[in-house]
Amino acid sequence: MSDNGYKSGSNLEKVLKAGHFAFTGECGPPKGANVEHLNEKMAPLRDVVDAINVTDNQTAVVRMSSKAASALMVQAGLEPNFQMVCRDRNRIAMQSDILGAYALGIRNMLCLSGDHQQFGNHPESKNVYDLDSMQLIALTKKMRDEGKFLNEEEIDEPPKMFIGAASNPFGDPTEFRVYRLANKIDAGADFIQTQCIYNMPRFRDFMKRAVDMGLTERAFILAGVTPMKSAGMAKYMAKFVPGMDVPPELIKRIEGAGKGKMAEEGIKFAIEQIEEFKEMDGVAGVHLMAIEWEHKVPEIAERAGVLPRPKVD
Amino acid sequence: MIIADRKPLEELQEMIEPYDNIMLVGCKGCVTVCNAGGLKEVQILASTLRIARKNQGRPIQIEERVLERQCDPEYVEQLRDTCEQFDAVFSMACGVGPQFLSEAYPNQRFFPAVNTTFMGGATQHGMWEERCAGCGNCITHFFDGMCPIARCSKSLQHGPCGGSAGGKCEVSKDIVCIWDLIVRKKTEQGRLEDLRKYWAAKDWRTSRDGGPRRSVREELVK
Numbered sequence: 001m002s003d004n005g006y007k008s009g010s011n012l013e014k015v016l017k018a019g020h021f022a023f024t025g026e027c028g029p030p031k032g033a034n035v036e037h038l039n040e041k042m043a044p045l046r047d048v049v050d051a052i053n054v055t056d057n058q059t060a061v062v063r064m065s066s067k068a069a070s071a072l073m074v075q076a077g078l079e080p081n082f083q084m085v086c087r088d089r090n091r092i093a094m095q096s097d098i099l100g101a102y103a104l105g106i107r108n109m110l111c112l113s114g115d116h117q118q119f120g121n122h123p124e125s126k127n128v129y130d131l132d133s134m135q136l137i138a139l140t141k142k143m144r145d146e147g148k149f150l151n152e153e154e155i156d157e158p159p160k161m162f163i164g165a166a167s168n169p170f171g172d173p174t175e176f177r178v179y180r181l182a183n184k185i186d187a188g189a190d191f192i193q194t195q196c197i198y199n200m201p202r203f204r205d206f207m208k209r210a211v212d213m214g215l216t217e218r219a220f221i222l223a224g225v226t227p228m229k230s231a232g233m234a235k236y237m238a239k240f241v242p243g244m245d246v247p248p249e250l251i252k253r254i255e256g257a258g259k260g261k262m263a264e265e266g267i268k269f270a271i272e273q274i275e276e277f278k279e280m281d282g283v284a285g286v287h288l289m290a291i292e293w294e295h296k297v298p299e300i301a302e303r304a305g306v307l308p309r310p311k312v313d
Numbered sequence: 314m315i316i317a318d319r320k321p322l323e324e325l326q327e328m329i330e331p332y333d334n335i336m337l338v339g340c341k342g343c344v345t346v347c348n349a350g351g352l353k354e355v356q357i358l359a360s361t362l363r364i365a366r367k368n369q370g371r372p373i374q375i376e377e378r379v380l381e382r383q384c385d386p387e388y389v390e391q392l393r394d395t396c397e398q399f400d401a402v403f404s405m406a407c408g409v410g411p412q413f414l415s416e417a418y419p420n421q422r423f424f425p426a427v428n429t430t431f432m433g434g435a436t437q438h439g440m441w442e443e444r445c446a447g448c449g450n451c452i453t454h455f456f457d458g459m460c461p462i463a464r465c466s467k468s469l470q471h472g473p474c475g476g477s478a479g480g481k482c483e484v485s486k487d488i489v490c491i492w493d494l495i496v497r498k499k500t501e502q503g504r505l506e507d508l509r510k511y512w513a514a515k516d517w518r519t520s521r522d523g524g525p526r527r528s529v530r531e532e533l534v535k
Binding site: 086087091113114115116118119127129130131132133134135138139150166167168171172173175176179180182183186187195242243 | 466468469470473474476484490496509511517
């Protein structure tokens, strides 16, 4: 821990440690070197979220690197949450990228396994998986807290990241999910962002177990929310996205809103969720993944009553 | 054993195109057991290629042979008298075969007639599944007899990932999520605590990542 008592001193860490209900957003870098496009996507998130997740070739589709897009955010005065997946890098590249990211002013990092390349636009590629997400979390912590590389060599100016990890409460086998969350916290995760939540009863059970196990005392858990744009999107997610639980009642509700009103119904549900998460024991904030809908985030934030965002010095 | 699949006929026809007199060599090892390159497969493939070429008006001579093993110089040597009489030689052994043959007969051209796929076993008649990645440091005992390196699509040592659904891998409904099975078995046997353990980053040097490998048994080396 540094002199000021913070692990990295990122805005997200400060907001969470001060006990505020955190609100993070997400931005997928462009499929090209188009900085203007990235600027357009991140602009609506300014002053609306505490940090912006920058996805790392999500769904294994090639995009601008998450490190570069995160650095562009830092330059623009926004706070990125740099995502790193284990699919594309070995431990040499990982450590090098962590150093580089820190040097570029990046202070939050989300450690992920990564979607298998089979889903993406280069299914012919070779994957790496030298380390898995658990080992990446531990590596990032070791570099920060011990100031050492994986091989025990000393680091000249250790990178101090606020370390994040993902959790999918709805993946199978369900009963094991809370243990995997515990393992990630043991490995060194400071905060957790969950998979998109649609099945609220199941999430309530999951959180209850996490609280009972004392996990929420040891890491900040941010509940994942993705507003549905249409019944079509809800059905697609229910059917094709592995590890996603979209209850049929929700699909019916969105569909029932009728043509032209489904997006609003999706937003309404998201806002209801956020309201409940604010009160839910152990939930420290919300991670809003408005996929290709970044411009809607200010409205959702406003209506969910999470604005203005706190400033912590 | 090593599992292989015969190459598609079109590819093989293209390979034999320049030749009129070839030898097709099977292997009595793994490829016989997995029905890819034993005596029976040699006979079937030879007949098929002969008929195809005859229909094109360019008949081809194909000598059929099967060696005890193609991964042993002692047996490869049995082709000494005849090997170089042919325009080309096609091996139906795993990828080791055409290489051992090439090393023994540098003046001959060798072609693989099968694609070598993985190390595994038969899960039912006519179906084989991968079980081993040959990482050089077996850890299956920690996972109740299941190998996450070979059988998890991401080789996770701390699974299952978020894509595990209904016991299947996110990559395909045809792939079992091995982590789902590991968790279930540990749960059934009251050993779920085992999965709270942290596994340090794996040393891949014993795997292919350390370069091509060699195994030496000192007591056998002359």
